[in-house]
Amino acid sequence: MQNIRSAVLAIAGLALIGLAAAFAVSLTLVIGAFLTVTLAARMLMLRTKQAPVYAKARRQEDMRVWNDGKGTIIDL
Template sequence: MQNIRSIFLALVGIAVFAALALVTFSVTLTVGAALTVLMAMRALSLKAKPAPIRATVRKNGHRQQGNMRVWNDGRGTIIDL
């Protein structure tokens, strides 16, 4: 009788261990999938094309005449005629 009880307790212990391992694995997969989706969304949102920036100089609503300005804003050379 003692031998049967020991075998039963060992099988219950193995079953509990397997169940906990399965829960841990499924939670790990769920968290990994969520992080992967978040990283993909972030990567796609960073690739969005920025809005263009106006490169002309205006004073009082009109373009200045005769002053040509050239400058580099870090994204390319701008020539304002």
């Protein structure tokens, strides 16, 4: 009877250790996934946004505008 009780306690202890290990691994995966998503979001948000570049001709005579059939060309 003592041997059976020891075996049951050993199996219960191993099961408890297995559950704790599975919980730790799953928690690690959840935290890792959260950090990965957070890092990806920050990388995408920090991308430089394209801003229009304004240019002016020094004199109106210096500016030439023509259309070559593919699009308007403005030569400053």
